[in-house]
Amino acid sequence: MASENMEISLPLELHPFVIRVLDDPDLQQRLASIVEAKAFVEESLKVAAEQEIPLNAEILASTLRPDPLGLGRFTSAPLQMDNWPPIGWLPTRTVQSQDGTPAFDWVWFGPHRHSRPFFEEDVRRAEAMPFNWLFRVRTGLQALISGYGSEPEVPLKGLIFHMSRCGSTLLSQMYASVPDSLVSSEPEPLGGVIQWIRLAKVDQESAITVMRAIVAALGRDSGTGAKYHLIKAEAWNAHSIALFRNAFPSVNWVFLYRNSIEVLVSLLRQPAIHTVENLMPREMVELNDEEPRSREEFAALVVAKIGKSIITHQHLGGGLVIAYPDIIDAATTSIP
Structure with missing residues (x-):
């Protein structure tokens, strides 16, 4: 049962209702589609009555607090589990644990493919649902690892790396x-996992295990009918191609690039987190020694380092480098 070995940080009066819902996928589906808090409370009362479970409307309503900024990662989650949550939940954010390892917040997506231009957009949609205000789950790193391989996943079939602003979203x-x-x-x-692996200098065997576990969790088979899982990595993840190759040696990758001046013009107009000094650890963008004199120089060095990393790691195999003007044609020919 999903409710076993779980810590509930909610009023005691809500525990029987929470446990019952966690053990019933039909109830999860029924409640998770409701977009307004008032309607969620009303439907929850109906569910509780049908299940002969006492439920106080005022206590339930008092726990339903929206979190549009994702600040919940800095506080305890309503539910803490030492295994993966039921089918339908996906990891959405990393959280810093007291021991320095990453923990993970999970919310309910159900049988819906996360396929918006950015995963964060899917996360915000899911987190806006009252169901996830009540049923957000947190697991530690060991729980992520122990759940790996315990259920079907959509197999990872491809990785997309990119220079930034060069057609990867397209x-x-x-x-x-x-x-x-x-x-x-x-x-x-x-x-978040990649940052922890690199900054904590995690040994290769452990790094491979965690990488496979987080990718499996993101690719849970939730009844969407999907057969192939593709991941578009963040631009700075190009420095971790060796890590990806070690963890997924049979998974091929592409790298998309564009005229670097055009890329820099876009990045200076609308900066990305990895191109602004001090917003990320310098080790993550391979700027350990260089001292840029301006924001333009910093962004230029970051882009240059990404390109250099691709050149350095192409010998690992499995890679295909595609220029921006060729993306449309390559998308239906060489890349597949």
């Missing part, structure tokens, strides 16, 4: 439009 959205494809576009939980 390519990922083309594949997201294919009904049997599941596309995770720059999922934060994967980026």
